Amino acid sequence: RFNALPKKALVDENRHVVGLEILETYLDANNRLQTKEESVQTLPADSIILALGFEAKRFSFYEELDLAIGRSNTLIVNENKETSHPFIFAGGDVVRGANLVVNAALDGREAAFAIAKKLGALSDPYFTL
Incomplete structure (x- = not known):
């Protein structure tokens, strides 16, 4: 996903990753990264790779x-x-x-x-x- 920021990892009772909550992002007038708080989406996942x-x-x-x-x-x-x-x-x-x-x-x-x-x-x- 582009223009998205991870918000929360979703895990089950055994601490296995089951998804990731993300927020949509945008650049404001000062070219600073902002998030749209109402834009929470859940992506199903069984692993998370950070870059x-x-x-x-x-x-x-x-x-x-x-x-x-x-x-x-x-x-x-x-x-x-x-x-x-x-x-x-x-x-x-x-x-x-x-x-x-x-x-x-x-x-x-x-x-x-x-x-x-x-x-x-x-x-x-x-x-x-």
Whole structure:
């Protein structure tokens, strides 16, 4: 979705992501991002991928999902890029703070490998890295 801002992650009783509430956004006369509060929409989802840019923002769903938060609103991950939630992985600027894009790409590769391993895909003879 374009011109949308995440408002709230929707989770079930087992803390599994089931959707995302978003707000429509627009630029005001001063070119500042504004939200239309009456424009809440719900998107069904079973995963949420954040692409934040240089500055990690603290979203309200971090607390809702009980994610461990470090310095400067970065997410804390283990060596497999797994957060404190067993099915949420993170990398790049949201973990490191402002850094090189090649490091974000490496984090994504490492997270993908860890996710595949967790889901059992590495035992699939057709799965290769």
